[in-house]
Amino acid sequence: MDLKIGEVYQGFILIHSEQLQEVNSQAYMFKHLKSGARLLYLANDDDNKVFSISFRTPASDDTGVAHILEHSVLCGSKKFPLKEPFVELVKGSLNTFLNAMTFPDKTMYPVASMNDKDFHNLMDVYLDAVFNPRIYENKYLLKQEGWHYSLPKLEDELIYKGVVYNEMKGVYSSPESVLEQASQASLFPDTTYRYESGGHPEAIPQLTQADFEKFHSLYYHPANSYIYLYGKLDIIERLKFIDQEYLQSYEEITVDSAIQLQEPFNKTKITKVEYPLSEGEDTKGRSFFSLAFVVGESHEMEKYLALNILDIILVNMPGSPLKQAILDREIAQDVESSTTSSIKQNVFSIVASGTDADKQEEFVKTIYASLQELATKGIDKKLLESALNIIEFKLREADFGNYPKGLIYNIRVMDTWLYDQCPLEALKYEGLIEKMRENIKGRYFENFIETYLMDNTHRSLTVLTPCIGLEIERGKALKTKLEAIKAQATAAELEQLVVETAQLQAMQEYIDPPEALEKIPLLKLSDIKAEAEKSNYSVTTTNKVNYLYQPAFTNKIAYIEGHLSANELPEELISYLYLLSDLLGQLSTKKYNYFDLAQEIALHTGGISFSANVLASEENADEFVVKLSCNAKVLLNKMNKLQELISEILLDTDFTDKKRLREVINESKTSIEVGLSSQGHTIAMSRLAAYFSKAAAFSEQGSLNYYYFIRNLSENFETKAEQIINDLQTVLKYVVKAPKALWGYSCETSHQAQVLAELQVLNSKLPQTEYPEVDYKLPVPAKNEGIYTPGMVQYVAMGGDFKKKGFKYHGSMRVVETVLRYEYLWTNIRVKGGAYGAMITLKRNGVWQFVSYRDPNLLNTIEVYKQMADYLANLELSEREVLKYIIGTMSKVDMPMSNAGKLTRSITRYLLGLSDEIVQQSRTQILATKLQDLRDTAQIIASIMQDNNLCVVGSESKIKEASSLFNKIFAATSQE
Numbered sequence: 001m002d003l004k005i006g007e008v009y010q011g012f013i014l015i016h017s018e019q020l021q022e023v024n025s026q027a028y029m030f031k032h033l034k035s036g037a038r039l040l041y042l043a044n045d046d047d048n049k050v051f052s053i054s055f056r057t058p059a060s061d062d063t064g065v066a067h068i069l070e071h072s073v074l075c076g077s078k079k080f081p082l083k084e085p086f087v088e089l090v091k092g093s094l095n096t097f098l099n100a101m102t103f104p105d106k107t108m109y110p111v112a113s114m115n116d117k118d119f120h121n122l123m124d125v126y127l128d129a130v131f132n133p134r135i136y137e138n139k140y141l142l143k144q145e146g147w148h149y150s151l152p153k154l155e156d157e158l159i160y161k162g163v164v165y166n167e168m169k170g171v172y173s174s175p176e177s178v179l180e181q182a183s184q185a186s187l188f189p190d191t192t193y194r195y196e197s198g199g200h201p202e203a204i205p206q207l208t209q210a211d212f213e214k215f216h217s218l219y220y221h222p223a224n225s226y227i228y229l230y231g232k233l234d235i236i237e238r239l240k241f242i243d244q245e246y247l248q249s250y251e252e253i254t255v256d257s258a259i260q261l262q263e264p265f266n267k268t269k270i271t272k273v274e275y276p277l278s279e280g281e282d283t284k285g286r287s288f289f290s291l292a293f294v295v296g297e298s299h300e301m302e303k304y305l306a307l308n309i310l311d312i313i314l315v316n317m318p319g320s321p322l323k324q325a326i327l328d329r330e331i332a333q334d335v336e337s338s339t340t341s342s343i344k345q346n347v348f349s350i351v352a353s354g355t356d357a358d359k360q361e362e363f364v365k366t367i368y369a370s371l372q373e374l375a376t377k378g379i380d381k382k383l384l385e386s387a388l389n390i391i392e393f394k395l396r397e398a399d400f401g402n403y404p405k406g407l408i409y410n411i412r413v414m415d416t417w418l419y420d421q422c423p424l425e426a427l428k429y430e431g432l433i434e435k436m437r438e439n440i441k442g443r444y445f446e447n448f449i450e451t452y453l454m455d456n457t458h459r460s461l462t463v464l465t466p467c468i469g470l471e472i473e474r475g476k477a478l479k480t481k482l483e484a485i486k487a488q489a490t491a492a493e494l495e496q497l498v499v500e501t502a503q504l505q506a507m508q509e510y511i512d513p514p515e516a517l518e519k520i521p522l523l524k525l526s527d528i529k530a531e532a533e534k535s536n537y538s539v540t541t542t543n544k545v546n547y548l549y550q551p552a553f554t555n556k557i558a559y560i561e562g563h564l565s566a567n568e569l570p571e572e573l574i575s576y577l578y579l580l581s582d583l584l585g586q587l588s589t590k591k592y593n594y595f596d597l598a599q600e601i602a603l604h605t606g607g608i609s610f611s612a613n614v615l616a617s618e619e620n621a622d623e624f625v626v627k628l629s630c631n632a633k634v635l636l637n638k639m640n641k642l643q644e645l646i647s648e649i650l651l652d653t654d655f656t657d658k659k660r661l662r663e664v665i666n667e668s669k670t671s672i673e674v675g676l677s678s679q680g681h682t683i684a685m686s687r688l689a690a691y692f693s694k695a696a697a698f699s700e701q702g703s704l705n706y707y708y709f710i711r712n713l714s715e716n717f718e719t720k721a722e723q724i725i726n727d728l729q730t731v732l733k734y735v736v737k738a739p740k741a742l743w744g745y746s747c748e749t750s751h752q753a754q755v756l757a758e759l760q761v762l763n764s765k766l767p768q769t770e771y772p773e774v775d776y777k778l779p780v781p782a783k784n785e786g787i788y789t790p791g792m793v794q795y796v797a798m799g800g801d802f803k804k805k806g807f808k809y810h811g812s813m814r815v816v817e818t819v820l821r822y823e824y825l826w827t828n829i830r831v832k833g834g835a836y837g838a839m840i841t842l843k844r845n846g847v848w849q850f851v852s853y854r855d856p857n858l859l860n861t862i863e864v865y866k867q868m869a870d871y872l873a874n875l876e877l878s879e880r881e882v883l884k885y886i887i888g889t890m891s892k893v894d895m896p897m898s899n900a901g902k903l904t905r906s907i908t909r910y911l912l913g914l915s916d917e918i919v920q921q922s923r924t925q926i927l928a929t930k931l932q933d934l935r936d937t938a939q940i941i942a943s944i945m946q947d948n949n950l951c952v953v954g955s956e957s958k959i960k961e962a963s964s965l966f967n968k969i970f971a972a973t974s975q976e
Contacts, residue, residue: 047232700781
């Protein structure tokens with residue numbers, strides 16, 4: 001493609017172009033002459049194309065207007081006057097990514113697809129949504145997505161409802177979120193960053209329709225936009241479409257959206273905030289500290305890279321000096337650090353959890369003493385090289401899991417582009433890496449610590465302490481406030497609220513007519529491949545050990561995934577299997593202390609991790625295999641070093657260092673504890689499945705039950721230490737052995753023999769001992785549990801095993817899943833109920849579960865679940881609608897995968913006997929789904945719901961109000 005700088009293409013002038021070797025792309029930077037819109041195109045051969053449009057959206061209060069607008073513009077537009085075009089795209093497009101995101105100072109609307117027609121449709125809907133939304137004529141969008149007074153009847157209690165309102169109640173149920181926002185606000189008291197762009201639950205009801213509209217008209221103009229395109233596409237055709245359909249009608253204006261710099265402080269700012277704990281919980285060791293520094297601006301890429309290196313060195317490696325100093329002094333049970341870049345000024349934070357407020361001074365002193373020692377004595381060069389290798393490996397690998405590469409690059413370029421700097425600088429790293437290598441040779445990092453950490457007065461200390469009953473007090477205060485509002489309202493005002501509540505519900509229940517739905521073009525069934533992708537792995541067997549090879553172009557990286565059989569482990573040691581997976585790689589070995597081991601792993605590999613995994617049979621949820629798994633990646637020239645490190649960890653880990661053992665146990669316990677409120681959906685699903693699945697009952701020993709187990713070890717370590725060591729050594733004996741091992745690997749075919757040889761060497765070192773498999777008699781949680789947290793929202797889960805009811809899996813169930821999630825549950829739980837959403841888990845072995853997420857309701861959600869069968873039985877869909885749901889289902893089936901993801905998929909299919917024929921059968925059934933297939937599923941859903949399997953994680957008051965539904969009610973942090 002020969003585009004010339006200074007030439008105009010479809011209304012866009014090309015102002016800069018250069019080759020970016022780091023992302024294998026030719027970059028083109030344009031400006032739209034008429035409207036002032038900026039546009040960046042990264043041209044390459046990636047078929048997973050990405051489009052986004054972003055706006056600079058600085059907040060001026062805590063009402064969350066940017067966040068609510070992000071939701072609302074996707075609820076209908078001029079060209080697509082539907083109730084929710086976004087949901088229609090989810091239902092019926094082949095997107096590989098479809099979402100919108102609110103940051104502290106920007107709002108992004110990205111989409112991705114590998115299908116050209118689909119990509120065009122996605123662009124069209126998103127561009128019309130941001131420039132021509134229905135928010136001006138439909139006053140109920142703010143009420144639905146943001147907040148409203150809900151009063152169905154005059155005699156009812158007046159309450160707040162709204163999707164974002166409840167979403168942010170969920171966010172602020174997490175102490176980590178409370179700490180993060182308080183810390184950011186303390187660092188930037190004079191800029192937009194002092195506000196919560198997502199919205200604070202107490203401030204969201206202050207947002208008016210006038211301010212809502214004003215925000216859009218002020219910031220959603222092309223002159224304030226950043227348009228991004230990525231991948232293999234016809235750029236001239238795309239420019240023409242954007243120009244003619246959208247930008248031609250605008251004139252360039254000046255939009256005052258610049259983000260201001262915070263003037264530095266001359267001394268540390270101290271902020272104290274509280275978060276809620278439930279009645280009866282112990283507040284000891286439940287406080288948090290965050291010491292945060294502002295270090296330069298986001299476009300200063302060298303400073304940002306240096307911060308990331310120090311982030312790893314100081315805290316985020318086993319034995320990191322600053323973290324170790326805090327742990328040694330028993331100031332906290334866990335320490336983490338992070339570097340924030342997606343705002344105008346970089347922030348480096350050190351966060352301690354599992355501490356007490358009276359240790360605040362010691363926390364700060366220890367940090368500065370550690371920094372002073374490093375600056376004075378110097379940082380070990382090998383440690384610096386290890387940290388740099390971690391970062392370089394990730395940059396070169398560019399593995400972002402299921403996220404399109406182009407999306408991640410888009411987010412990166414906004415780190416400079418948004419602040420009027422060159423977006424391409426955020427993607428360049430070759431020169432920086434080389435410069436850092438040179439910097440390691442001198443005192444660069446020691447000087448950096450002195451200048452930007454020790455002598456930096458632009459810093460804040462945030463202290464977060466627990467408060468028993470705080471959430472109950474807030475709930476009572478809100479109830480009193482709303483009662484007063486209702487009492488002070490006139491009869492006419494109350495009647496109007498009843499009318500508006502009914503009108504909002506009518507809007508939410510409105511069904512778009514066919515002619516409106518057809519405004520969003522739909523792909524044809526012929527646009528989807530009928531044939532499933534064939535497995536291309538091969539398996540060789542040597543000495544009764546299987547080696548699975550997945551060929552792939554991996555850019556000279558070998559991906560390793562090993563699975564050691566754990567089905568022989570005695571039942572009383574199951575929890576220790578999960579503990580073992582937490583400890584491996586974190587403790588010293590015969591050859592290395594744990595700090596040196598971490599350096600070796602970082603210096604020579606792309607990472608080594610261990611986990612305990614339960615793989616349930618595809619046919620029966622009570623049959624399963626248990627594995628101790630090892631995942632690793634390495635450059636091919638370091639494959640020998642990798643196998644040496646893995647064997648060293650598996651065979652020679654030293655469990656007898658009680659001090660280190662206690663540290664890691666405390667870290668794991670605290671990490672789980674902190675996440676209990678935000679992981680309610682995961683806990684609810686795990687507990688629920690354990691009611692009716694033996695495989696899930698085993699997995700549950702690594703979920704909430706594991707928290708109780710590891711907390712017990714932490715609290716009683718002095719008396720249990722010897723038992724812990726002995727039990728870990730026993731588990732190792734049962735699990736780390738050659739028989740029944742499976743080693744998976746992926747690399748180019750030219751290197752297959754090399755990698756296989758190293759894995760065979762590794763496996764040959766393992767003991768040849770064999771043990772009989774155990775028939776586990778696992779404890780099942782008390783059916784129907786109410787598990788309360790200090791949070792403000794619920795996670796309501798129901799489900800069952802349809803195979804135990806005599807039904808079989810059919811591919812059309814995947815389409816039912818799409819119908820329920822994005823129509824029935826979306827409408828009733830999110831749109832009408834005000835929850836953030838609902839999720840579904842469907843497995844071939846019969847397990848089918850439903851869970852709501854950040855849900856203000858409990859009883860209403862249960863009723864929604866119970867009506868699913870009736871909904872399906874009476875489902876009326878046109879052929880076009882059925883096709884739409886099939887397409888939406890296939891977008892998830894055909895989601896692009898990374899090399900590591902493909903290896904995991906192949907191993908899973910092999911272990912569970914999932915053949916190409918079975919995969920093809922399911923695909924064929926999905927593509928052939930008819931309306932009657934969807935209706936027939938009603939009886940399956942009905943049979944599941946008859947069992948009344950229920951688990952709820954949520955607020956104490958909501959759960960206790962519905963106490964008759966539960967056989968057991970307890971706090972998430974208390975032993976059952």
